[in-house]
Amino acid sequence: MADPGARPFDGVRIEGEGFRLRAWRQDDLDALLRHADDPQVPRGLSERFPHPYTRADGEAFLAGRVVDLRHPVFAIEIDGEACGGIAVRPQAGERAHGAELGYWLGRAHWGQGHMTRVVAAYVAWVVPALALRRIEANVLDTNPGSARVLEKNGFAEEGIRRAAVLKPDGLHDLRLFGRLFGA
């Protein structure tokens, strides 16, 4: 019987210009905390990414209790340390050809074009790896940088989920982006 805890993508290495994508490891904990425990990082993310980001939060994530690490949930490694993450959550049933994309990068590395290149490399790998025909991403209305990363990677803005998210400062729209692959 297949091991239910098996992580089929553990051996994957995606080498990019100035970064590497690979599965998260237990010894990433300190680097994860250094980059994730920053109030600026989760502002555009869901509440699954807390602030403050505690050691217990990092341990829970690396143990697979926050997101399912059997999916391709990769660390972004720059200068030899994990400083961000990128993942898709595959959908099921009649939506199994689709997946939702999410990503974050430590603030020390913002504004250098890293995430634009990371998304390009990850999408080029994950589309054939999971036989995807569609990738979508939800972007908070306060996050034009993330929208730009998606636009530069060929994603189209498909619509707005109005007042979809309640943040401490009130209700926010979610901008839905999507890109199709294949015939």
Ligand SMILES: CC(C)(COP(=O)(O)OP(=O)(O)OC[C@H]1O[C@@H](n2cnc3c(N)ncnc32)[C@H](O)[C@@H]1OP(=O)(O)O)[C@@H](O)C(=O)NCCC(=O)NCCS
């Ligand atoms: C959003 C994020 C991923 C961008 O990463 P990055 O490596 O700095 O992005 P890049 O340098 O590749 O590109 C950013 C683009 O957005 C633009 N941009 C950044 N901030 C912007 C802003 N406030 N308004 C408009 N455009 C902005 C940049 O100018 C650049 O576009 P350009 O090349 O046309 O000039 C990063 O800031 C991050 O991790 N934020 C926290 C987590 C998060 O919000 N994740 C996304 C959830 S949907």
